[in-house]
Amino acid sequence: MRPLDTVRYGLSSLGSNRVRTALMLLAMSIGVAAVVLLTGIGNGARLYIVDKFAALGTNLVIVIPGRSETANNTPATLIGETPRDLTLEDALATMRSELVHRVAPLNIGELNAVRQGRERQVPVLGTTAAFLDIHHLNIARGASLPEEDWDIARPVCVLGSKVYQELFGREPALGELIRLGGYRCRVVGVLATEGRSLGFDTQELVIVPVAFAQMLFNTSGLFRILVEGKDLQSLARLKKHIVGTIANRHYGEEDVTIITQDSILATFDKILRSMTLTVAGIAAISLVVAGILIMNVMLMSVAQRTAEIGLCKALGGTRGHIMMMLVCEALLLSTIGGILGLLLGFAGAWGIAQIYPELTTTPPLWAVAAAMAVALGTGLIFSLLPAGRAARLDPIRALARH
Amino acid sequence: MIELIDICRTFAVGGQEVRAMDHVSLTIGAGEYLSIMGPSGSGKSTLLNIIGLLDTPNSGTYSLDGRDVTSLRDEELAAMRSLKIGFIFQFFHLIPRFTATENIELPLMLAGVPIKRRRERSAALIDSFGLGNRRHHHPDELSGGQRQRVAIARAVINQPAVLLADEPTGNLDRSSGAEIIELLEELNQGGQTLVIVTHDPEIGERAGRRVRVVDGRLASDSGG
Numbered sequence A: 001m002r003p004l005d006t007v008r009y010g011l012s013s014l015g016s017n018r019v020r021t022a023l024m025l026l027a028m029s030i031g032v033a034a035v036v037l038l039t040g041i042g043n044g045a046r047l048y049i050v051d052k053f054a055a056l057g058t059n060l061v062i063v064i065p066g067r068s069e070t071a072n073n074t075p076a077t078l079i080g081e082t083p084r085d086l087t088l089e090d091a092l093a094t095m096r097s098e099l100v101h102r103v104a105p106l107n108i109g110e111l112n113a114v115r116q117g118r119e120r121q122v123p124v125l126g127t128t129a130a131f132l133d134i135h136h137l138n139i140a141r142g143a144s145l146p147e148e149d150w151d152i153a154r155p156v157c158v159l160g161s162k163v164y165q166e167l168f169g170r171e172p173a174l175g176e177l178i179r180l181g182g183y184r185c186r187v188v189g190v191l192a193t194e195g196r197s198l199g200f201d202t203q204e205l206v207i208v209p210v211a212f213a214q215m216l217f218n219t220s221g222l223f224r225i226l227v228e229g230k231d232l233q234s235l236a237r238l239k240k241h242i243v244g245t246i247a248n249r250h251y252g253e254e255d256v257t258i259i260t261q262d263s264i265l266a267t268f269d270k271i272l273r274s275m276t277l278t279v280a281g282i283a284a285i286s287l288v289v290a291g292i293l294i295m296n297v298m299l300m301s302v303a304q305r306t307a308e309i310g311l312c313k314a315l316g317g318t319r320g321h322i323m324m325m326l327v328c329e330a331l332l333l334s335t336i337g338g339i340l341g342l343l344l345g346f347a348g349a350w351g352i353a354q355i356y357p358e359l360t361t362t363p364p365l366w367a368v369a370a371a372m373a374v375a376l377g378t379g380l381i382f383s384l385l386p387a388g389r390a391a392r393l394d395p396i397r398a399l400a401r402h
Numbered sequence B: 001m002i003e004l005i006d007i008c009r010t011f012a013v014g015g016q017e018v019r020a021m022d023h024v025s026l027t028i029g030a031g032e033y034l035s036i037m038g039p040s041g042s043g044k045s046t047l048l049n050i051i052g053l054l055d056t057p058n059s060g061t062y063s064l065d066g067r068d069v070t071s072l073r074d075e076e077l078a079a080m081r082s083l084k085i086g087f088i089f090q091f092f093h094l095i096p097r098f099t100a101t102e103n104i105e106l107p108l109m110l111a112g113v114p115i116k117r118r119r120e121r122s123a124a125l126i127d128s129f130g131l132g133n134r135r136h137h138h139p140d141e142l143s144g145g146q147r148q149r150v151a152i153a154r155a156v157i158n159q160p161a162v163l164l165a166d167e168p169t170g171n172l173d174r175s176s177g178a179e180i181i182e183l184l185e186e187l188n189q190g191g192q193t194l195v196i197v198t199h200d201p202e203i204g205e206r207a208g209r210r211v212r213v214v215d216g217r218l219a220s221d222s223g224g
């Protein structure tokens, strides 16, 4: 039997029961569309997040006090000493290198902000003007933190837009005083109302000079130090420089952890990739369900067509012919269903991209290929049983029933 | 050309053995016209199915054209059926979604003959069988007689040496039944061996050789 005739036979058989065929196509195409759409969304979310991270500057290095690695055998851990604090002097020392573009020391805590009876708990961030530049935070009104020596604890603050609204309503805030913890401090600027950055909502922040924050929190240590390198290529050297500088100041102890933006990025990338895969896998289950549906319907269709199958045998058809005819029929179903599903999936992805323009929902090529492969695979596997049953039919019995 | 020796065929029905063929020996020469008659359940269809390679006997030997076909594999049996045997059934067994032409070409399609050659051969048959204006009709648009004509055209399209007809007129009225028998006889005069199973004595009498089957045995044989 010629391949083209096998296909034609399959098509005519599918065409003879339109409703049944349409239902199977629907099941198949929904499965494929689900895989394509969900991987598209997952992948889009990954690209979106990676992109946001990259916008923060991938040549950013974060220095955290204490070692994260299991360096258990250092003398310090043996005698149970907690790691040395990072200090403002440490931060200043890291700045002395041609690899460094800018440095921002960081301290955070929660304090009560009070103004004329209005009170609110706010996250307070002690840092320098460089921080606002690194994170692309814009000032809507007034000025940024003053550019002066870091150890001057000037009692001024920059308010996040939401904090400003809650404390001042619509009144002007610049030059006014608020109470922060036990101290009075003057408002010098208000942040523009824009997005979130790395976990905190910048609209709810109060930003103060780092020395003032140390006074407010009664600490001489730093929460972390952000160091922005001049370029991405010298990142490894920059890390070495920072570790070395701080170790020098800490009597030879390498007691800091360095996180680079690109390693965070890589971790996120990995998590989101595996999430996309998981979602795709779940969607693929619907394809297998479609396969089982195909099997059931084909078993029914074989039962309905026993006479025809017996006839083909009486007219010189072999078991192989019968097998091939039925498997081909199932493969046609999954191919057509798969293509419909791809169209559906891409249309859905396009639709979502219209609603969320910042999301690139184009499904990755591997997902498209995998969805089609699973569709064809289930079509093949689940048609083997009905096709085998048909091939083994006794032609006499098949023809006797009419 | 057809030589059955000591053929037995038993069916197991609910633990009981039904002997549908009981030590039957029969030789049919090329070009013969043979009718098989007998009471219902006597084994006529079973005999025809064994001759047509649709059924295999439990014991005995069958040689077709000098070749022992008792223990052939599925593909070889299918090839023999395709090349040497044409079946005609009481219930026509046409594929409802195929046109007359496509039904006639089915054996050629299964044999892998290209569509162009199929069209040539079916066109010639359709004309000579008086189906010229029905070639694109589906079976449900044809009369019983026309359907059986299509079935006969399908049986002979591969020019088999043997035509086997199991009650070919059983579902037809008298006049169209007579036309079908005439058509089959014409084919027999063209050289093809014809074996007809029938309940109708009038039809059975027309055959050159008449065989009677009772209880799975040959009760009488007018020739051979």
Ligand SMILES: Nc1ncnc2c1ncn2[C@@H]1O[C@H](COP(=O)(O)OP(=O)(O)OP(=O)(O)O)[C@@H](O)[C@H]1O
Binding pocket: A397, B011, B012, B013, B018, B019, B020, B038, B039, B040, B041, B042, B043, B044, B045, B046, B047
């Ligand atoms: N597949 C089968 N399974 C069990 N028994 C069968 C089968 N085929 C035939 N038989 C039995 O074998 C015997 C002969 O059957 P067969 O069909 O050959 O009779 P027949 O002469 O063609 O009858 P009819 O004139 O009614 O068509 C019957 O008793 C029948 O019940």
Ligand SMILES: [Mg+2]
Binding pocket: B044, B045, B046, B166
């Ligand atoms: Mg019968």
